[in-house]
Amino acid sequence: xxxxxxxxxxxxxxxxxxxxxxxxxxxxxxxxxxxxxxxxxxxxxxxxxxxxxxxxxxxxxxxxxxxxxxxxxxxxxxxxxxxxxxxxxxxxxxxxxxxxxxxxxxxxxxxxxxxxxxxxxxxxxxxxxxxxxxxxxxxxxxxxxxxxxxxxxxxxxxxxxxxxxxxxxxxxxxxxxxxxxxxxxxxxxxxxxxxxxxxxxxxxxxxxxxxxxxxxxxxxxxxxxxxxxxxxxxxxxxxxxxxxxxxxxxxxxxxxxxxxxxxxxxxxxxxxxxxxxxxxxxxxxxxxxxxxxxxxxxxxxxxxxxxxxxxxxxxxxxxxxxxxxxxxxxxxxxxxxxxxxxxxxxxxxxxxxxxxxxxxxxxxxxxxxxxxxxxxxxxxxxxxxx
Numbered sequence: 001x002x003x004x005x006x007x008x009x010x011x012x013x014x015x016x017x018x019x020x021x022x023x024x025x026x027x028x029x030x031x032x033x034x035x036x037x038x039x040x041x042x043x044x045x046x047x048x049x050x051x052x053x054x055x056x057x058x059x060x061x062x063x064x065x066x067x068x069x070x071x072x073x074x075x076x077x078x079x080x081x082x083x084x085x086x087x088x089x090x091x092x093x094x095x096x097x098x099x100x101x102x103x104x105x106x107x108x109x110x111x112x113x114x115x116x117x118x119x120x121x122x123x124x125x126x127x128x129x130x131x132x133x134x135x136x137x138x139x140x141x142x143x144x145x146x147x148x149x150x151x152x153x154x155x156x157x158x159x160x161x162x163x164x165x166x167x168x169x170x171x172x173x174x175x176x177x178x179x180x181x182x183x184x185x186x187x188x189x190x191x192x193x194x195x196x197x198x199x200x201x202x203x204x205x206x207x208x209x210x211x212x213x214x215x216x217x218x219x220x221x222x223x224x225x226x227x228x229x230x231x232x233x234x235x236x237x238x239x240x241x242x243x244x245x246x247x248x249x250x251x252x253x254x255x256x257x258x259x260x261x262x263x264x265x266x267x268x269x270x271x272x273x274x275x276x277x278x279x280x281x282x283x284x285x286x287x288x289x290x291x292x293x294x295x296x297x298x299x300x301x302x303x304x305x306x307x308x309x310x311x312x313x314x315x316x317x318x319x320x321x322x323x324x325x326x327x328x329x330x331x332x333x334x335x336x337x338x339x340x341x342x343x344x345x346x347x348x349x350x351x352x353x354x355x356x357x358x359x360x361x362x363x364x365x366x367x368x369x370x371x372x373x374x375x376x377x378x379x380x381x382x383x384x385x386x
Contacts, residue, residue: 190225
């Protein structure tokens, strides 16, 4: 039997490359936070207790089978009850469970102690991206998959971080207690970064809390751990942990960007400028469903090229409404919280003028801002005017 097992392993060793063996990891990571190490230590403690129990139980069993076998003339003892044995096989497991529960309870208390946080971050899951909002800092952005489609469709070799790279990572400072408020906009997601030992379900209408204090700067990666739809595997998490000074510089830059976007809302845009900006937004946010050339994937994702909603002047308010507020009962999401007024105006303008639609109509950021407030859209602006 042992010879057969040895031959099997030799065969696998000759077939599988060395890299495959290197990635054959069974244990959880120790992590870079106090809680992650505590969980890892608890896991190993319980594991070795179970190994010891298994060794004792199987040791006694095999000893009894070998030493007291029938071929050696052993005869079974005849008895029905033993109060001492019943007390022992009840008390000993109970004592073991109590001893295991003490460190487990301490670790669970630490995991759920979200008080006295230095930074609060709201995490919202969308199909299929994450929104990060730094509460009290007026900084909010979306994090989208950055892996090029050429790698996904195998027209180019995959890199080391295939499906684990994003355009905007979550940036955190080292050594600070950070509280995460996790929720979702559409379906259930799950925010999971193994190195932090943080995994929380993101449920629409509910807020789940978690926290971390990261001790080592670096890039840490995770994924959505809840099956959330067709692009579930395209929803990575990347956390960039920096020094306190670098984090403060980054935060100041993001605040400046937010202020600049507010200024752009009042700018006098031209049709060409909105079309250029709109193409960037469309390729990033819309092309996966409606296709790069606007042909869509009917009936689930209707075509925009030549469609009535994107070409008929009297339906422009409907066009704005469906992009801003979404459409219930369909896969069309609401983009009011996902895109700025500038990006909303740009992508709507682009959809009304790309792929031969050529309406010559433009929707400005000011009109989008007013639409959000009143639900009404003033007449679309002609080319080059406000």
